[in-house]
Amino acid sequence: MLECADLSMTYGGNGGVRRLSWSFAPGVTGLLGHNGSGKTTLLKLLATVFDRYDGAIRWQGVDVRGDRNAYRAVMSYVPQQFGVYPHLSAMEFLRYLGGLRGMNGRACATRAAALLERMALGAHAHRQLRTYSGGMLKRLGLCAALIGDPRVLLLDEPTAGVDERERKNMIDAARENSERVVILATHIYSDLAVPNAKFLVLDAGTVSRSGNATELSTAIRESTSTPVLWER
């Protein structure tokens, strides 16, 4: 269980997250909301990208500020935009990230190969990343996040620019481990069309609405009057 308690962080008084409290259970939770509503900030806070914030983030009941690296060992974060070593191949890049997590070479290579196959990148595993398209890099980002089989997976618009078939494939891969807490910020509601998915609608850094998959349909119908932007 990943919890935030009275979590606040703003940018000079603007935007950000304000006194947000929530418990994220295993399974997929979607973060929805307008641009600037605080989705990315919340993900970055949960990913320990920021060190100054009010409130607390707890993993399994323990404040992550106590031992960030222990929390990072079970958490992966894929930002909206991320960099890669452009001259490494996908396989080499995944082995690098696996190495950062302390995985040994052979286990890492096996896991990387399986993930690349899973994301339909197996045929491109040894191509340099500078030759990858935007969609391929997005899928590689998910492979990178999954290399250490994390318990907490934070994804910021992971499927933007990816075709529909691969979008579904990515979400399925993310939720393969039933123990995993998957939190994804998205504008694409079909990303949440998975069993037991939940959603939060953020507005001005606070939770304005929440619910499960059934209630999501209602929210979509009311989307003209709710602070949710949808892309069908």
Add this chain to the structure above:
Amino acid sequence: MQPIVAMVAAELRNRSREASTYVMLLFVAVVSALVLPTPNAPYATLTAGGHRVLLASPTAGALAGVLTVVFLALVTLVLLAQSVYLDRLPFGVGTWLRTSPASNVQLLVARWISGTLYVESLVFVCGVVALVTSAFHGIGQNPAAFLRSYAVVSLALGPMAAGVGLLIDNVAGRHQWLRGTLVAVCWLGALALGAIPGGHLPDPLSLNELSDVAAVSLGHHGLTFGITPNPGGKALLWSTFPISYRAVANQVLLAASGIVALLSSLAIFSRFAPLDGEPQDSRRPRKTLFPTLELPGAMRPLWLSRVGAELRLMLVLDRGLLASAALAALGTGLVFSGMIRIGEALLLLLPLVFAGRITLCERAEGTGGIFAQFPAYVAQYTSWKSAAIISATLLFQLPLIVMWHDRAHLLGLAVGDIVLSVALVSAANWFSSSLIATILVGIWWYLFALNQSPDVMDPANLSTAMHPVLLAAYLAVAVSLSFVPIRAERTGDARA
């Protein structure tokens, strides 16, 4: 240990596949070949038993080592002083590192090790090329002695440059002006203190002293000796280079200073430093190192502003060059004519540097492609690119131009700049490959350089030899920086 190995391997693997690495290796190889004296160089030599003492393997090795250290010091500092910074840019791997379970110590130690190995690879190339060149000139009779003295002089550069570079990186943060200034200060400070080359040089002896020493040492072997005076009138000679405990101790000291710098940077390293592009950065307008990224729309005829943007980048480097010119002005007994002769050849590399930076960015940036689709804009495109290259080139050449009194040379240089710049841009357009353009310039420069005599490198007056090396160092820095945006824009392009 696993995270450190992974980071070092990835860093070096990526570097080994970057074009800039090979440009750098080629460059250090060329400079290494140029800086060694030829057997017929016009400096004083002591002929003893058919051997020139000056050109003995250990002395040549030590001399090459000193020049390597001086040449590479600034280059490596500039390269390594922005490695963490580059990670934190949007195209860098900073996000992965920041949220990884690797500790701060592991992050920095890995960076230090990879920096050290990278510098040592450059040192190795310099050494091998110098050895081959000296053998070609007939002065490297004993490769083992050559390499031993070379290694004793130059090996500590790696750990020191990597450590100091890391420290500067952490102190400067995102302030590129501070980074450039600190690098220049460190380098000039090291030179001024003689910390880098000092203590390793063979002791200069007067003509009479050397005669006495040689008479004693050679007399036992029944050898005779004679002295060929330097036509330039300099009366300094070098004895052979002894590898003393002092030299080894200095190397240990330099390496230790790199480790101290590493430890110091640990104290101020923050993995939470904002990544560029994060909202909190908007409190202060960011002056990007990569002006091409923030240029106005491609179709707007604002080529003057584009040239201005290019020049702003060059100012970072120009500050260093001005410092070099000041250093040169402070020197005494300089052989300006000789310096200019070799400087002229090196300065002709400048268009290559800037053309590489500007034209190689074009396709990734996208404006080149847009312009190519509309023939009416080709002239405009060519003109502002040429203007940018010429302006940047002249800016760099300014300090030497000020010192230059030969107007014929000045005119030739200016005309050469203009012709070369236009040719480069045109070549990049026609061939759709800036690589071809850079190769063309490389060949052109090489043919020109073949006609230059390297005999101006008079080791009897090392301060004279330093100046072309200073210039070479700045050029190499420019080469390195010229390729930085490519990494950015190509990655960005791939993401798009």
